Amino acid sequence: MIYLKSLLNVIDNSGALVVECIKVLRHKPKSCAQIGDQITVVVKEAKPIADGTTSTNKVKRKDICRAVVVRTRSPFRRPDGSMVKFDDNACVLINKNGEPLGTRISSVVAKELRDLQYNKIVSLAPKTF
Amino acid sequence: MFGLLSKRTGFRAASVAVQSVRTFVPLKGAKPTVFEPLPKKRNGENAMAYLHKQLLKKHDPTGQRTNLINTLRAGDIIRVTYMDRSDVSGRIIAIKRGQYNLGGNILIRTKVGRIASELRIPVFNPNIRFIELVEKPKQYLPRNKHYYVRESSNDVNDVEAYLKNKRSEEVKQTQTHKTK
Numbered sequence: 679m680i681y682l683k684s685l686l687n688v689i690d691n692s693g694a695l696v697v698e699c700i701k702v703l704r705h706k707p708k709s710c711a712q713i714g715d716q717i718t719v720v721v722k723e724a725k726p727i728a729d730g731t732t733s734t735n736k737v738k739r740k741d742i743c744r745a746v747v748v749r750t751r752s753p754f755r756r757p758d759g760s761m762v763k764f765d766d767n768a769c770v771l772i773n774k775n776g777e778p779l780g781t782r783i784s785s786v787v788a789k790e791l792r793d794l795q796y797n798k799i800v801s802l803a804p805k806t807f
Numbered sequence: 808m809f810g811l812l813s814k815r816t817g818f819r820a821a822s823v824a825v826q827s828v829r830t831f832v833p834l835k836g837a838k839p840t841v842f843e844p845l846p847k848k849r850n851g852e853n854a855m856a857y858l859h860k861q862l863l864k865k866h867d868p869t870g871q872r873t874n875l876i877n878t879l880r881a882g883d884i885i886r887v888t889y890m891d892r893s894d895v896s897g898r899i900i901a902i903k904r905g906q907y908n909l910g911g912n913i914l915i916r917t918k919v920g921r922i923a924s925e926l927r928i929p930v931f932n933p934n935i936r937f938i939e940l941v942e943k944p945k946q947y948l949p950r951n952k953h954y955y956v957r958e959s960s961n962d963v964n965d966v967e968a969y970l971k972n973k974r975s976e977e978v979k980q981t982q983t984h985k986t987k
Contacts, residue, residue, distance in 0.1 A: 749922070758934055759912075761927040765958065768922075786919040807895075807924045 679752040680711035690780030693735025696723040714794040745769035748787040859908040884942040901952040917966040
């Protein structure tokens, strides 16, 4: 259940650490984003840029970008009746074509993303659950 | 005055007498036909209980899954293998046991990387090839449902990695035995 003002962890290496949801895309009003849904986010916390080094950060604080939800705390149902639940809300930043901004994904993502044509994210992730 | 009272009491006595005796009212016209009561369906068994029994017979003919769900306990480590050979393992947090029905499910918890994930598995899912008990703990934690282990000091570790380590150690031990 991701909606306005929800804070999410970012699990790619785009430079953002924590983002805040400001819009759930392609949903009726008052509905929430689930795994695989696209949202618009504001970067609340980004990796600090060390002096003298060229940073690999693609985004910085206060940037607005798109993201896809990859893990949720609220349980969601699979078609076979099993329920999956993670211990945090997480997302991956994407561009408007649905390709991830970062080049690495650090932790597990939900299996459902494969069916939703986020193959790049699934293949970058170390594991799916 | 006295006469009125006696009348009243007399009336009361009469009314009691009327209540205790059934009056017979002769029917006008033809008498209705009375049939024998129909035999009870399913020998009088409850429809839902009968249905669930049939479903259990269909989805669990050997009674193996029923036996499993009754013997497993929160704290055990299990591995669930699906029909497509993929598998998940984890520690049982809670078991929901249905009463002679297909509603039973097992909640397992594991850490994938550093992220804890939970999966509630319906036991009688036909897509499950088998469910195996991998390890029993030396000492069980209290309570039937271990919801309290979430994000506590008793929390589940990476079960898959733990099992892998355990297996490799076992292999090592057997090899050293052989060399001896």
